[in-house]
Amino acid sequence: MVSSSLCIRELSKRYGDFVALAPTSLDVAKGEFLTLLGPSGSGKTTLLSLIAGLADPDEGQILIDDADVTHSPAYARDIGVVFQNYALFPHMTIEDNIAFPLKMRRVSDAEARRRTAEALETVRLPHVAKRYPRELSGGQQQRIALARCIVYRPAIILMDEPLGALDKKLRDQMQLEIKRIHRELGTTIVYVTHDQEEAMTMSDRICLMNAGAIEQLGTPQDLYFRPRSVFVADFLGESNLLSATVRGVDGEQLDIVLAEQLAASRAVGNGSRFAAGEPIKVMVRPQNLVVGEGGQLSGRLTDVMISGSLTRLYIAPETAGLPQLVAAHPTRSGSAPYEIGQRLSLGWHAADAVAIHEGKGS
Amino acid sequence: MRTISQRQAWTRAAMGAPLVVLLVLFLVYPVGQLLLLSVYGDNGFTLAQYRQLFASSVYLDVLLITLKISLATTLVCVVTGYPIAYLISVVGKERKATLLFWVLLSFWTSFLVRAFAWIVLLGRNGVINKLLLSLGIISSPASLLYNFGSVLVGMVNALLPLAVLTMLSVMENIDRNLPRAAATLGARPGMAFWKIYFPLSLPGVAAAGIMVFVTAIGFFIVPALLGGRRETMITQLIIDQVQQTMNWGFAGAIAVLLLVVVLIVFAAYDRLLGLSTMTGASAPRNAQPSRLSGPVVRTGDALLTLLGAVSDGILRLLPSRRRGRNPDQAGLGLQAFVWTMLLIISAPTILMIPLSFGSGGLNWPPQGFTLHWYETVLNSPLWTQAMLRSLLVGIGTGLLAMLIGTPAAFLLVRSDIRGKAAWLAFILSPIVVPRMIIAVGLFYVFARMGLVGSAVGLVLGHTVVAVPYVVMTMMAVLRNYDTRLDQAAQSLGARPFATLRYVTFPILGAGMMSSFLFAFATSFDELTIALFATGGLNATLPKQFWDEVTLQVSPSIAAVSTCLFVFMGLLIFVAERLRRRAAAR
Numbered sequence: 007m008v009s010s011s012l013c014i015r016e017l018s019k020r021y022g023d024f025v026a027l028a029p030t031s032l033d034v035a036k037g038e039f040l041t042l043l044g045p046s047g048s049g050k051t052t053l054l055s056l057i058a059g060l061a062d063p064d065e066g067q068i069l070i071d072d073a074d075v076t077h078s079p080a081y082a083r084d085i086g087v088v089f090q091n092y093a094l095f096p097h098m099t100i101e102d103n104i105a106f107p108l109k110m111r112r113v114s115d116a117e118a119r120r121r122t123a124e125a126l127e128t129v130r131l132p133h134v135a136k137r138y139p140r141e142l143s144g145g146q147q148q149r150i151a152l153a154r155c156i157v158y159r160p161a162i163i164l165m166d167e168p169l170g171a172l173d174k175k176l177r178d179q180m181q182l183e184i185k186r187i188h189r190e191l192g193t194t195i196v197y198v199t200h201d202q203e204e205a206m207t208m209s210d211r212i213c214l215m216n217a218g219a220i221e222q223l224g225t226p227q228d229l230y231f232r233p234r235s236v237f238v239a240d241f242l243g244e245s246n247l248l249s250a251t252v253r254g255v256d257g258e259q260l261d262i263v264l265a266e267q268l269a270a271s272r273a274v275g276n277g278s279r280f281a282a283g284e285p286i287k288v289m290v291r292p293q294n295l296v297v298g299e300g301g302q303l304s305g306r307l308t309d310v311m312i313s314g315s316l317t318r319l320y321i322a323p324e325t326a327g328l329p330q331l332v333a334a335h336p337t338r339s340g341s342a343p344y345e346i347g348q349r350l351s352l353g354w355h356a357a358d359a360v361a362i363h364e365g366k367g368s
Numbered sequence: 369m370r371t372i373s374q375r376q377a378w379t380r381a382a383m384g385a386p387l388v389v390l391l392v393l394f395l396v397y398p399v400g401q402l403l404l405l406s407v408y409g410d411n412g413f414t415l416a417q418y419r420q421l422f423a424s425s426v427y428l429d430v431l432l433i434t435l436k437i438s439l440a441t442t443l444v445c446v447v448t449g450y451p452i453a454y455l456i457s458v459v460g461k462e463r464k465a466t467l468l469f470w471v472l473l474s475f476w477t478s479f480l481v482r483a484f485a486w487i488v489l490l491g492r493n494g495v496i497n498k499l500l501l502s503l504g505i506i507s508s509p510a511s512l513l514y515n516f517g518s519v520l521v522g523m524v525n526a527l528l529p530l531a532v533l534t535m536l537s538v539m540e541n542i543d544r545n546l547p548r549a550a551a552t553l554g555a556r557p558g559m560a561f562w563k564i565y566f567p568l569s570l571p572g573v574a575a576a577g578i579m580v581f582v583t584a585i586g587f588f589i590v591p592a593l594l595g596g597r598r599e600t601m602i603t604q605l606i607i608d609q610v611q612q613t614m615n616w617g618f619a620g621a622i623a624v625l626l627l628v629v630v631l632i633v634f635a636a637y638d639r640l641l642g643l644s645t646m647t648g649a650s651a652p653r654n655a656q657p658s659r660l661s662g663p664v665v666r667t668g669d670a671l672l673t674l675l676g677a678v679s680d681g682i683l684r685l686l687p688s689r690r691r692g693r694n695p696d697q698a699g700l701g702l703q704a705f706v707w708t709m710l711l712i713i714s715a716p717t718i719l720m721i722p723l724s725f726g727s728g729g730l731n732w733p734p735q736g737f738t739l740h741w742y743e744t745v746l747n748s749p750l751w752t753q754a755m756l757r758s759l760l761v762g763i764g765t766g767l768l769a770m771l772i773g774t775p776a777a778f779l780l781v782r783s784d785i786r787g788k789a790a791w792l793a794f795i796l797s798p799i800v801v802p803r804m805i806i807a808v809g810l811f812y813v814f815a816r817m818g819l820v821g822s823a824v825g826l827v828l829g830h831t832v833v834a835v836p837y838v839v840m841t842m843m844a845v846l847r848n849y850d851t852r853l854d855q856a857a858q859s860l861g862a863r864p865f866a867t868l869r870y871v872t873f874p875i876l877g878a879g880m881m882s883s884f885l886f887a888f889a890t891s892f893d894e895l896t897i898a899l900f901a902t903g904g905l906n907a908t909l910p911k912q913f914w915d916e917v918t919l920q921v922s923p924s925i926a927a928v929s930t931c932l933f934v935f936m937g938l939l940i941f942v943a944e945r946l947r948r949r950a951a952a953r
Binding site: 080 | 543545546548549550551552553554555556559560563564567568
């Protein structure tokens with residue numbers, strides 16, 4: 007199957023005074039699965055609309071396989087879009103829906119029938135061809151939307167929160183399905199979601215957006231373990247963020263002082279430059295916060311929550327100036343029960359403490 | 369069916385009975401009487417009236433003219449209304465409110481006021497003639513009035529807002545993503561419109577078509593004021609029979625003819641598209657597969673493909689505009705067309721305003737400034753009493769229609785009574801039956817009950833035609849109402865009455881107010897029933913207007929028009945404010 011690269015250069019869009027997308031550049035490689043992640047209003051859907059040709063950019067360029075398509079209309083872009091509410095044509099049968107893009111491309115009837123049947127096979131719904139969209143369940147409609155998109159083999163497929171309307175179980179199933187189709191067809195996919203878990207499990211790379219700009223671009227691991235800003239650390243997964251001051255820099259290793267307590271500690275950088283004396287945040291993920299003897303901090307247990315596989319401990323540190331902390335460990339049967347109010351010692355490995363600039367990352 | 373207790377059954381009966389009694393007494397009985405009169409003479413059963421009806425070609429000719437005018441009106445309304453409704457459905461919130469205001473203003477401005485405005489506009493010394501003269505297109509004033517053209521203009525002006533609003537209700541439910549999806553799938557704008565948007569908007573087109581046609585067929589104001597002898601429509605014949613010769617039997621026979629035509633139209637519509645598409649409940653999402661057979665569908669599909677290809681071919685010839693390809697942005701041509709149409713339907717009434725202050729009569733341009741015409745109106749007991757009476761009857765109608773319609777709406781939305789569709793059809797029948805037939809029937813019955821000329825009779829008659837709107841509005845409001853709020857109130861200890869008083873009514877308040885205003889406005893603008901039921905004395909405002917206008921065209925009528933126009937403008941403004949407040953909750 008054909009697949010293309012996408013290159014976005016300094017693309018921007020305003021609606022009156024509102025900056026929907028600040029000048030943004032982004033490269034998507036052939037066959038890559040890239041996710042645009044962010045809260046609502048972060049500009050991810052705007053960026054998607056601009057790529058699809060459903061909105062006009064104010065400035066910048068969009069290139070598909072090095073060809074400038076910035077001002078070519080949606081119908082001439084060879085891009086497939088899977089819409090949030092599926093956008094299946096209610097007055098056409100499933101078959102006619104899937105054959106529509108082929109008809110628009112003047113594919114012969116026989117060929118169109120063959121490829122429609124093939125697409126229905128791919129999404130494993132060969133028996134619904136003669137039905138109308140309203141007769142299908144949400145999950146089935148979702149798959150038909152996907153089939154209608156892959157049937158004409160577009161160079162790039164854009165998906166706008168395609169699983170937003172499905173319940174959790176169906177969503178997990180469809181995630182696998184989309185990954186399978188991506189593997190089989192090798193198409194470049196740009197996927198929009200506000201669900202960080204979905205982004206983590208599906209993407210080759212994640213482009214995290216905030217307030218109309220890219221906050222951080224990288225692999226899920228990059229974003230999760232080396233967040234460039236407090237926003238990233240906060241948005242992806244749970245995190246403990248502690249105020250600290252840099253005392254010394256030794257390559258990737260930092261000597262730091264936590265809060266107002268003069269306890270010395272160590273942390274690793276997130277890839278950017280730090281200077282001695284700089285106030286920073288240190289991020290420790292809950293599963294890396296170890297409860298036991300001889301830790302860097304101590305505090306009192308305020309709450310315990312067991313959510314199946316994980317046990318979460320909520321702890322109020324005794325050190326002034328630190329927020330409530332969360333520690334998590336796998337739930338073990340038969341271990342001694344916790345008591346609310348009990349005093350706990352907390353610690354972490356220096357490699358699990360990541361330094362982040364205060365405010366926005368640079 | 370779940371069983372219901374005796375008490376519940378009684379409550380339901382009490383909620384629905386007043387409406388049923390009203391409609392049986394003042395719709396079914398009078399219309400039935402009129403129809404019976406057409407076949408019962410002094411000596412029992414006779415078909416004499418029908419023999420007379422078909423004896424000469426006069427009446428059939430009138431029927432043909434009526435159909436011709438109605439068809440032409442429907443065609444023009446739907447074709448020109450479509451782009452207007454389309455634009456309103458795609459523009460942003462602010463501009464939508466502006467566009468809608470002008471459509472609603474026209475919709476609510478009295479038919480009489482609008483027809484009168486066209487008399488002035490198209491008159492020998494009217495704006496159009498003056499304009500054509502000054503441009504040198506004609507050398508002496510042309511006679512633009514009293515012909516097919518002037519009737520068509522008046523009819524279209526009268527019914528275009530109805531067509532727009534009907535189509536709009538369907539277009540607003542079309543998912544905006546569908547044409548965009550079509551674009552990403554490779555459809556050019558023309559193809560996306562004809563193959564996707566247009567088929568989805570067809571139920572609206574069909575509903576608008578039948579609403580306009582059925583209303584047009586029962587119209588008499590426009591042909592009477594703007595038409596000549598050759599544009600006489602069938603309802604005018606009924607008026608003549610009743611007012612001039614008191615020939616009830618023959619009036620009944622003509623009424624039957626009119627009713628049969630209307631029923632045939634509805635039956636044909638139902639066969640082709642299904643009446644259920646009319647209630648607006650048919651959002652395109654659950655559009656039924658068409659009842660049309662295979663070959664027709666395939667031909668239609670091929671035609672749409674051809675239309676799409678042709679439009680795209682034409683679009684390609686036009687100079688390409690960089691920003692013009694966004695499917696959400698309306699083209700300049702479309703906007704210009706829509707504003708021109710809105711200007712055409714609003715301008716006549718607005719031009720009345722300067723004329724009403726002019727001392728030079730109704731000639732264009734207005735000369736001088738005087739309040740003389742307003743003084744004349746205010747000093748005339750005929751006008752002031754008519755105004756007072758119309759207000760009184762309007763408020764009475766509003767209250768009675770609410771009192772009877774609201775419980776019925778509750779019943780229809782909240783409980784699963786048997787034959788709901790049939791009940792709904794019955795309640796909506798006053799809209800379908802030509803107003804003239806109801807009016808003549810009511811006149812006959814009122815005459816025997818001594819209700820002619822009384823305010824009570826008028827209120828009852830107006831309530832019959834206003835109550836369907838109240839029921840429809842209230843049903844829509846109630847459908848959006850979350851009944852869990854009632855359950856919450858009851859779980860907090862509120863008894864049924866307290867629940868209604870403290871929770872249900874306060875939340876429904878705005879919706880109830882706007883349906884009251886709807887009923888009020890219907891009555892305030894009602895002429896057909898008032899034409900007979902006022903009995904020559906005690907005229908309402910529309911009746912007084914009608915009497916004056918058919919007698920002579922004077923500037924004092926322009927003054928009354930202006931007052932009515934401003935009053936209606938204020939009323940829409942208030943109603944729209946209320947509606948928005950209700951929607952904001």
